[in-house]
Amino acid sequence: MHHDLVLIAGAGLAISIAAAVFARRTGVAAPLLLVALGIAASLLPGTPTLEVDPELILAGVLPPLLYASAVQLPVIDLRRNLSLISWLSVVMVIVTSVVVGLLVHAVFPAIPLALGIALGAVVSPTDAVAATAVGRRLGLPPRLMTVLEGESLVNDASALVVLRTAIAAVGASSAFSLGETAGDFAWAVVGAGLVGWAVAWVTVLVRQRLDDPVLNTTISFITPFLAYVPAEELHASGVLAVVVAGLVTGAMGARRFSARDRQTQTTTWATINFILESGVFLALGYQLSSLVEDAREETSAGEVVGMVSLVLVTLVVLRLVGLAWPALVGRRGAGERGDRTRERLDQFEQRLESREPKDDREETRLQWARKRIARASADVAFEEREPITARGYLVLAWAGMRGVVTLAAAQTIPSDTPHRDTVVLVACLVAMLSLALFGLTLPALIRRMDFPSVDPAERRDDVLTLMRQIGEDATDALGPLAEQTIDGEPLDPEVVAVLKDRFLPMLLAGVRRGAEGRPDQREQAFIIQRRYLDALRDGLLRERSVGAFSTEPLQARRGAARPRGAAPRVVVLTEEPAQEPAPGFLEGSATG
Structure with missing residues (x-):
């Protein structure tokens, strides 16, 4: 068995490298290629059976993936797009979970409402890996890339909180409570923020004093787990704690880490991210045949196809409708809001310039106020320089691919839950079809939008x-x-x-x-x-x-x-x- 695992790991790495090279040359989404290659490998005669513990993915794979993305995301870009990212990753995740659950329960009464909402929570978070890979190659505006990356970081926590509450309702045979979900989500955010900030602050101070790339990289390996485990023990969101730890580490590291340490960390985490992402998608394709066999015992193929179609269409419609609202609000009176904000900032700046500081403390406060004014003015200029146009919102709406979180979260549903295999299979098929639908058509859509290139x-x-x-x-x-x-x-x-x-x-x-x-x-x-x-x-x-x-x-x-x-x-x-x-x-x- 040990030899089989070594063989699978070695073959998986070789397949991942080949798929990445092929994807770069053809433009086909690498995750889609990996799923297809995983299916093909599972059909070969004599291939061993592979069973992956879903808790291993959630606790062992997901934290480093999220940390690797968060530590590279500029905080200022996240702050400037916080309203849109929050709308997509919090409000739309909850809405999508509830709507999908209600529709699945209404059309397929055998699926309990709580289990239907659990399915909605599983398929609600998007995965920006394939979308950003396509976007970088085709010159997608940097602001759209930031929104996609920021959304995919935060919506994982939202979805897993809703999933946790829905699974608890399934086990207790009680009704799903939005109030309870809101309370759990509030503590998940607050607790995760505190744990993530504390872990980042301590590890950054330790790494700053070591000044050794090997030791610093080793500490960076354990940082996501130091944030994830305590947060989960406190019943907060472990994944959100990892995201906060990554964002704080990235912001503090620019000043406290040497360039050598930052470069080493960037290269190392890019490698880890590539291996883990590729492994998850390969494992999905490899296990798909066994998922189909398990689901056959409790449902028919027609019901699975109908449920997959219902969920996928609902996701597309909700994504389009959900982005139509911020598009309309953002375009209405944007120029007037910018002019009013600039006028208020000018007035405030004039009042500051007329004040004479009496001591060093007041001088410090004036400098802080001037910096805030400069930051607000830069934000106004940013909105005018890089607005999200209707074409940008359309691309965001069509970048609704599902990925690692969907695959991992679906398998955390307890094995003794009725219709569990059906729900897991539906979630995995939705993820695969979303990769195929959006991954194959997104490049053509981006080219059709003809975004201006940077000179x-x-x-x-x-x-x-x-x-x-x-x-x-x-x-x-x-x-x-x-x-x-x-x-x-x-x-x-x-x-x-x-x-x-x-x-x-x-x-x-x-x-x-x-x-x-x-x-x-x-x-x-x-x-x-x-x-x-x-x-x-x-x-x-x-x-x-x-x-x-x-x-x-x-x-x-x-x-x-x-x-x-x-x-x-x-x-x-x-x-x-x-x-x-x-x-x-x-x-x-x-x-x-």
Whole structure:
């Protein structure tokens, strides 16, 4: 049996890699390919039987998947789209669960209402993996990508809370209570938020002090489970606690983790995410034949087809109707709301400028208020610069694929529940058909919408504008170069001349020049370099918190948006300098 597991694991990895390569070249959704390949593998003679514990998926697979996505999602993008994400991931999940349950119970009376709502909760959360993969390849606007990713992170928690309450009602043979569901959901959100924040805060502080990529990556492995298990023990939402932990870790890590640690974590979690996602979809296809056999004993094929059709059509209709409301509200008077908001901000800013701070405490409060005004102004500019149009809402409505959570949650329904096998099979078929329906047609729809592409020159200008802005912030924060000291001693005049004439223009404006320097001068130059790099990073984080720039220039890495002839060191703020001055640093090698 152990050899069979090793064989299955090895074959699964090979199939996953082949499917990913084929999907990138053809545009077919990789999850759909994996399900099909899993079905084909299960039909081969002599293949072993595979039984996956659903609790293993919920507690062992889902937390790292959610954490990997949450830690990479910019908090500012999530905040700006919070109303739409909340509508889709909370309100629409509850509505979908109840409506699907009522319809299934009405058309198929053998299915109890509570079990029908459990089915609705299972199929309500969307999975943005396939949709975002297609969107990135076809140039879907970044704001739509953020909405899809944010929705898929939060709706898992909403669906699992409703599912938990519905399963409890099935076991108690009692009526489904919306009031009880609302109470459970409120505690699930509050408890999960507290646990997730606490876990993130503690692990970030520990990782900050270790300064070891191996140990830090190891701690990042256990972080999602440190958030999931305590939250579940407190009867809160474990998956939401994982999401909160990932978001807080991502926000704090930008300032507290070294660039080396962040790069290592990004690559490692991308690999883990790929393996786990691929494994779940392969396992679904591999187990589908056994699910069909189990369901045959309690229902007919016609009833299964009818139930799948009813659920799938209901999901599509509810998705379209659910997005029609925010589309209408968002378009009505959007320009007037922006003008009124900008006018109020201008008035508030004028009152702040007329006030003279009496002490340092009041000065701090005024600076905080100015930052809030700048952030609000940037939000207004963002809404005008990147609005969600009718075409965008249509793409969001058609990106209703179901995936990992649906497959895992369906199998958590107790095995002794009547009609359990039927409900599990229906949920899995709905997930597969949604992948086929939306995954095969979404690329054509995105092409038909003809979203405007981002001009590379404009993107490069945004990056350079951002660099100039944070360069000015760093210069203002550190003061004149000639007045800086190291351990109380003024800088060597030759070092000041070299830094002022050659290094600072290279660092702040990308000018490649070189100079010779003695060892003591090189050490001074290195210390000043670290100061400016720290100041540049602080400026970058301030700009990110305000939000005047879009996410793409803020996340620009080495080689991105670099003008011809400019030094690679222009993006050095995303890198950590060597522990001692790099050879050729003052000679202008600028190897990056």
